[in-house]
Amino acid sequence: MKTAMKTVTALSLVLLCALSLVSPVLAQQDGDADAKAAKHFTFMDKNKDGVLTEDEFKMMGQDYKMKFMQGDADKDGKMTQDEFKAWDAKQGESGMKM
Numbered sequence: 560m561k562t563a564m565k566t567v568t569a570l571s572l573v574l575l576c577a578l579s580l581v582s583p584v585l586a587q588q589d590g591d592a593d594a595k596a597a598k599h600f601t602f603m604d605k606n607k608d609g610v611l612t613e614d615e616f617k618m619m620g621q622d623y624k625m626k627f628m629q630g631d632a633d634k635d636g637k638m639t640q641d642e643f644k645a646w647d648a649k650q651g652e653s654g655m656k657m
């Protein structure tokens with residue numbers, strides 16, 4: 560019984576160590592994705608007016624019109640940084656990275 564307990568304790572220690580190693584990396588990736596999206600947005604915003612137009616979205620490739628429609632949540636023809644970030648996060652979820 561005592562040996563079994565020790566094994567369980569040792570196992571949970573290993574698990575804890577593994578978790579503490581992994582979780583900071585996961586948290587960092589989240590922040591990175593946000594910062595990356597912001598950077599990407601700034602890069603794409605050619606005239607630096609703080610929004611992306613369909614024209615500025617052309618660099619997304621062939622289906623940029625579809626992507627722009629998906630990203631422009633309120634359909635005003637401009638994509639704000641918030642809209643872009645939300646759209647970018649969705650791309651990651653579905654496994655379709657640009």
Ligand SMILES: [Ca+2]
Pocket residue numbers: 604605606607608609610611612615
């Ligand atoms: Ca712009």
Ligand SMILES: [Ca+2]
Pocket residue numbers: 631632633634635636637638639642
């Ligand atoms: Ca919009």
